[in-house]
Amino acid sequence: MPIRIGSAITTDPTGGAPVGYGLTNVRRTEQNIATNRQEGIELLSDLRVVNLTSGIAGAYCAKLLADAGAQIVTLESDSGDPLAQEGSGALFEFLNTSQTRARASARDVLALCASADIVLDDSHPITLDIESLTNKNPKIVFASITPFGLTGPWSDFAANEFTLQAWCGSTGSRGVPDRPPVAAGGRIGEWVAGSYCAVAVMAAWMRSARTGQGEIIDLAIFDAMALTMNTYTSVFAEFMDWPKLRRPTRTVEIPAAEPSSDGFAAFTTNSAQQFSDFLIFIERPDLIDDTELSNAMGRFKRRDEVIEMIQSFTKQYTTAELLERAELLRIPSGPVGNGSTVTSFDHFQEVGTFVDNPGGRFVQPRVPYKISEMDARLFTKPVIIPDGQEIPDWLERQVEHQPVGSGELPLSGVRILDCTAWWAGPAATHMLACLGADVIKIESVTRPDSMRYTSTKPPSTDQWWEWGPLFHGVNNTKRGITVDLTNLEGREIFLNLVETADVVLENFSPRVMEQFDLDYEALAKRNPKVIMVRLPAYGLSGPWRNRTGFAQTMESIIGMAWVTGWPDGPPLLPRGACDPFAAMHAVFATMIALVDRADTGRGHLIETTLIETALNAAAEQIVEYEASGILPVRRGNASLTAVPQSIYPAEGYEEWLAISIDTDSQWTALVEALGRPAWATDLALKTSDGRRKHHSLIDDELTKWCSLRNAYETACLLSSLGIPAAEVIDARDVSKNPQLLARNFLETETHSITGSHPLPMIPFRFASQGSKPWMRSPSPVLGEHNQEVLGGELGMSEQVLERLKSEKIIGERPVGA
Numbered sequence: 001m002p003i004r005i006g007s008a009i010t011t012d013p014t015g016g017a018p019v020g021y022g023l024t025n026v027r028r029t030e031q032n033i034a035t036n037r038q039e040g041i042e043l044l045s046d047l048r049v050v051n052l053t054s055g056i057a058g059a060y061c062a063k064l065l066a067d068a069g070a071q072i073v074t075l076e077s078d079s080g081d082p083l084a085q086e087g088s089g090a091l092f093e094f095l096n097t098s099q100t101r102a103r104a105s106a107r108d109v110l111a112l113c114a115s116a117d118i119v120l121d122d123s124h125p126i127t128l129d130i131e132s133l134t135n136k137n138p139k140i141v142f143a144s145i146t147p148f149g150l151t152g153p154w155s156d157f158a159a160n161e162f163t164l165q166a167w168c169g170s171t172g173s174r175g176v177p178d179r180p181p182v183a184a185g186g187r188i189g190e191w192v193a194g195s196y197c198a199v200a201v202m203a204a205w206m207r208s209a210r211t212g213q214g215e216i217i218d219l220a221i222f223d224a225m226a227l228t229m230n231t232y233t234s235v236f237a238e239f240m241d242w243p244k245l246r247r248p249t250r251t252v253e254i255p256a257a258e259p260s261s262d263g264f265a266a267f268t269t270n271s272a273q274q275f276s277d278f279l280i281f282i283e284r285p286d287l288i289d290d291t292e293l294s295n296a297m298g299r300f301k302r303r304d305e306v307i308e309m310i311q312s313f314t315k316q317y318t319t320a321e322l323l324e325r326a327e328l329l330r331i332p333s334g335p336v337g338n339g340s341t342v343t344s345f346d347h348f349q350e351v352g353t354f355v356d357n358p359g360g361r362f363v364q365p366r367v368p369y370k371i372s373e374m375d376a377r378l379f380t381k382p383v384i385i386p387d388g389q390e391i392p393d394w395l396e397r398q399v400e401h402q403p404v405g406s407g408e409l410p411l412s413g414v415r416i417l418d419c420t421a422w423w424a425g426p427a428a429t430h431m432l433a434c435l436g437a438d439v440i441k442i443e444s445v446t447r448p449d450s451m452r453y454t455s456t457k458p459p460s461t462d463q464w465w466e467w468g469p470l471f472h473g474v475n476n477t478k479r480g481i482t483v484d485l486t487n488l489e490g491r492e493i494f495l496n497l498v499e500t501a502d503v504v505l506e507n508f509s510p511r512v513m514e515q516f517d518l519d520y521e522a523l524a525k526r527n528p529k530v531i532m533v534r535l536p537a538y539g540l541s542g543p544w545r546n547r548t549g550f551a552q553t554m555e556s557i558i559g560m561a562w563v564t565g566w567p568d569g570p571p572l573l574p575r576g577a578c579d580p581f582a583a584m585h586a587v588f589a590t591m592i593a594l595v596d597r598a599d600t601g602r603g604h605l606i607e608t609t610l611i612e613t614a615l616n617a618a619a620e621q622i623v624e625y626e627a628s629g630i631l632p633v634r635r636g637n638a639s640l641t642a643v644p645q646s647i648y649p650a651e652g653y654e655e656w657l658a659i660s661i662d663t664d665s666q667w668t669a670l671v672e673a674l675g676r677p678a679w680a681t682d683l684a685l686k687t688s689d690g691r692r693k694h695h696s697l698i699d700d701e702l703t704k705w706c707s708l709r710n711a712y713e714t715a716c717l718l719s720s721l722g723i724p725a726a727e728v729i730d731a732r733d734v735s736k737n738p739q740l741l742a743r744n745f746l747e748t749e750t751h752s753i754t755g756s757h758p759l760p761m762i763p764f765r766f767a768s769q770g771s772k773p774w775m776r777s778p779s780p781v782l783g784e785h786n787q788e789v790l791g792g793e794l795g796m797s798e799q800v801l802e803r804l805k806s807e808k809i810i811g812e813r814p815v816g817a
Contacts (some may be wrong), residue, residue: 007748008779011481018336022161022805027681031107043595043596044068044070044592044595045069045071046072046204046309046374047065047068048073048117048118048143049066049071049118050073050075050109050112050113050116050118050561051068051099051120052074052121052122052123053120054081054082054124055082055083055121056192056219057085057122057145057190057191057193058122059083060190060191060195060616061120061143061197061201062095063095063096063097063194064194064198064585065118066097066098066099066377067098067377068592071379072099073099073112074103075100075104075107075112075202076101076104077103077105078103078105081096083642084593085752086641086759087624087630088626089207089627090357090362090383090623090626090628091619091620091623091624093359093361094357094362094364094619094623095639097357097379097381098382100193100378100383100391101382101384101385102384102387106387106388106729109128110128110129110133110294110383111136112391113133113137113140114137115210116203117205117209119142120143120197120232121143121299122144122145122146128436130142130216132244134214134216139209139212140214141201141204141214141215141443141576142214143197143201143204143219144216144218144219145193146159146219147159147220147221148222149218149220149765150741151737151742151743152739152742153738153742154719154739156720158666158718158723158725159221159222159719160660160724161188161505162183163206163725164222164225165724165726166182166183166187166647167226167727167728168189168222168229168731168734169230169729170184170225170575171183171225171658171728172249172250172730172731173233173249173250174251174572174575175250175251175572176250176303177248177638179566181647181728182297182564182572182637183564183647184560185563185564185574185634186563186574186617186621188577189221189225189229191581191616192225192581193221194586195581196584197590197764199435199584199588199620200217201763202588202591203218204766205716206410207409211408214765214766215767215768216768217763217766218767219722220745221762222766223743223745223763224763226734226740226745226760226763227663227763228576228579228580228581229574229575229576229577230576230731230734230760231470231575231576231609232269232472232760233731233732234468234733234735234746234758235470235473235757236456237735238469238765239456239467239469239754242732243339243734244376247653247730249615249730249731250302250321252550253268253573254296254307254313256556256573257561257572257573258310258311258314260315260317260318260321261316262319264319264335265314265319265334265335265570265572266335266552266571267332267335268331268332268553269331269332270332270550272295272340272467272751275299276288276330277329278329279293280315281329281331281343282559284309290808292308298476304649306511312579317691319335323335328651330548331551332547332548332550332552333553334549334554337562338562338632339622339625339631340625340809341560342557342558343614343626344789345443345557347543347544350542350543351539351541351542352418353365353366354366355379356586357623358476361626361627362623364622365612365616365619366611368612368615368616369586369588369612370606370607370608371592371593371596371602372463372520372605375587379534380745390422397496407772408436409769410436411436411437414432414436414438415440415501416429416501416504416505417438417440417442417497417498417503417781418441418505419504419505419506419508419534421449421450421507421508422449422505422507422550423451423474423580423583424507424537424580424583424586425505425506425586426441426472426474426552427474427579427580428505428533428535428583428586428719429441429505430474430476431584432505433477433478433776434474434673434774435763436481437503439477440497441478441479441481442481442482442485442494442497443480443780445482445810445813445814446484448482448580448782448814449521450469451468452468452814453460453468454469454470454471455467455468456468456723461484461779462584465782466753466781466782467754472751472757472778475777475780476775478777478779479777479780480779480782480783480784480787481786482783482786483809484808484809485518486801487809489809491517491807492802493794493809495522495526497789497794498523498530500793501527501530502594503529503532503590503591505532505533505535505590506532506533507535508536509537509545509546509547509548510534510539510540510545512548513534524603527603528602528603529601529602530602530603531597531603531604531606532604532605533584534606534607535586535609535610536555537549537611537612538611539607539612540607551576551578551610552573554610554611554614555574556571556573559621560571560573560617560618560795561573562621563621563635563651565636566636567633567634567636569634571775577617579610579616579711579752580612581614582608582609582613582614585608586606586608588607593606601658611797631756637658638695641662642724643661643691644699645661646699648699648703648707649703650706650710651708652710652713655711656727657711657727658725658726658727659706659725660724661723662724663688664688667685667686667688668686668816669722672763673717673762677701679697679701693749698750710784711727712727719803734760744765744771744773745761747773747774749775749778749779750778751779753781756792761773761776764778782811782812783810783811783812786801786810786812787801
């Protein structure tokens with residue numbers, strides 16, 4: 001009989017512990033489990049990973065696996081890892097704890113990779129012989145991480161974080177009309193791509209361990225950024241029949257990071273109610289009835305007036321005074337941190353967020369999730385294997401496989417109860433659904449997912465709540481029911497569902513589920529094997545535990561906003577990526593817990609917070625300041641490493657071209673593309689130091705050159721020549737990108753209310769799935785599957801369902817709609 005990961009966990013017929021997933025090559029005895037925990041070695045201690053990457057995306061993927069206990073061997077080139085040569089080297093040290101490192105040229109790379117479970121690679125074209133690798137080890141999971149992916153017309157184009165932000169629509173959406181668009185500071189997209197890669201390889205390895213089926217994963221950093229740094233603007237356009245665009249399209253949030261008497265304080269007003277509360281906060285209740293100000297675009301239209309009004313108030317008070325006042329009104333808020341101040345944030349200090357790096361030069365964020373009964377792995381210094389010394393041998397293992405149907409997705413048979421709202425939680429359960437889980441989204445008619453209300457239709461339209469673009473983006477491939485958890489009968493219905501579930505995932509502030517008496521202890525009484533994943537903003541403990549928080553708040557507190565914007569302007573919000581970034585950490589931790597349950601039969605409580613996951617993507621400025629005392633600052637579109645780097649006006653109104661030169665060889669290629677003008681052939685410009693000294697001259701000349709050329713055509717030409725360049729697109733036009741279209745990144749949702757529209761999906765492809773879509777069903781209308789789940793699966797009669805509906809315990813329309 002097949003042994004599986006789903007809710008029907010069986011007992012090993014030989015009399016051993018419950019196994020559930022058949023991971024026979026990673027199964028450990030109770031003695032080994034105890035020994036591993038005493039030694040600080042975590043669950044994935046038998047997992048072998050060879051890391052051939054040299055960028056942040058691959059390094060962060062490897063770090064996530066290492067932090068979970070995996071054995072990581074990183075092979076670097078003779079010239080060393082480029083990250084080790086940046087700044088003080090602190091970022092490199094942060095990313096490479098608990099690993100083994102060696103020079104690739106001194107090893108039999110193919111043989112080493114063939115003895116691994118997972119191989120990470122960011123070369124393009126791939127330098128490893130994949131056919132030989134898979135012949136030697138058919139169950140290998142090989143992940144390629146490249147800017148544009150391995151397929152499609154742009155697969156060979158040059159790119160970096162700066163140009164990918166322009167291509168994905170992030171840069172074009174940020175800024176004010178009288179200045180060029182401005183990119184987000186840091187390398188957020190690369191960190192996010194690393195988290196998606198960790199999820200992809202973990203899922204593929206789980207299936208490989210169960211079935212013996214290996215996988216080739218093709219992850220594009222561009223796809224990850226188009227998904228996470230562009231908040232479904234193309235879907236908004238689709239739902240609104242592509243209204244005429246009025247340029248410029250870039251905006252800034254109002255309010256956002258506002259000056260105080262001693263720094264900056266950040267405020268988030270995502271709803272009209274939150275802005276009404278904010279008007280009370282700044283002592284202007286007389287403006288509550290000004291409907292134009294209740295809308296973000298209305299405030300931006302009147303930005304000079306509104307900003308002056310806000311800042312005349314905030315400058316009178318300290319940041320601490322402003323935040324205390326904001327909390328009384330439940331306005332999401334926080335300090336604007338930077339590399340020098342984030343470690344002193346009171347919440348981080350109380351909960352112990354920062355720990356010593358084993359090198360002793362700085363503190364760093366701890367592992368950003370907790371799994372009950374499983375201690376986090378202790379960070380250790382990397383082990384350096386000298387040339388001529390063998391890497392500890394990885395002996396071939398005997399693996400028993402259960403027969404499965406071809407094309408099975410990794411999480412087939414897993415049931416998830418989705419008690420989430422907004423973006424982070426739904427993005428987590430959406431990924432689990434795409435990977436094969438049966439996800440049941442739970443809402444209520446008194447409190448549907450608030451993302452339904454970010455609608456493109458007015459309340460006068462029937463079922464207007466079904467027109468929320470972001471809701472569609474992260475809730476397709478799920479089933480949906482309504483149950484009022486504030487009602488005792490509704491709570492009992494939910495607990496009956498818990499008995500059938502493998503995972504319950506929620507992302508409310510901690511007090512919400514506790515007020516329902518639905519914390520982990522209550523769920524475990526009904527199902528001891530259930531895994532509960534909690535994804536609050538700040539965590540289950542600490543002084544900020546019960547505060548409301550959104551991605552914008554996190555971006556400010558952890559320092560992302562600090563490095564975004566112009567040197568002479570305020571910090572700006574990067575926008576968006578914190579939510580899906582946190583979501584991928586929750587998914588990763590969930591899969592770890594599922595693997596452990598397959599070994600032990602026990603359930604778990606998982607805590608993953610929005611703020612601590614985001615902190616990892618902002619760690620660069622924190623660890624660099626700790627190690628060197630150098631504080632990163634806002635540089636507009638300039639860079640410490642790439643020169644020249646800027647956004648230049650191209651031919652036409654509001655057309656912009658992003659160019660970023662990382663290396664001297666790229667500069668040489670650009671000089672040739674320019675036609676070798678006299679100014680560009682000056683020997684003083686051959687090196688990055690020389691170009692940095694003369695950056696004003698270069699920018700002036702490139703401004704002249706770009707202004708005579710079409711942005712899209714020029715960007716494609718330069719990129720094809722190995723020069724990172726991009727058209728700065730309007731965010732909604734990302735759905736027209738030929739590379740994304742060629743890779744089937746957008747999939748068509750056919751919905752009973754909204755019709756057929758393309759939606760962005762997940763940023764990687766499995767070779768085993770070919771061109772099969774990840775989307776298996778449209779996003780559910782409110783209460784769509786009440787009959788199917790409550791009646792068909794829980795056995796509730798039609799009469800009972802009708803009564804529950806009349807009492808508004810279940811239903812298909814929001815109360816008052």
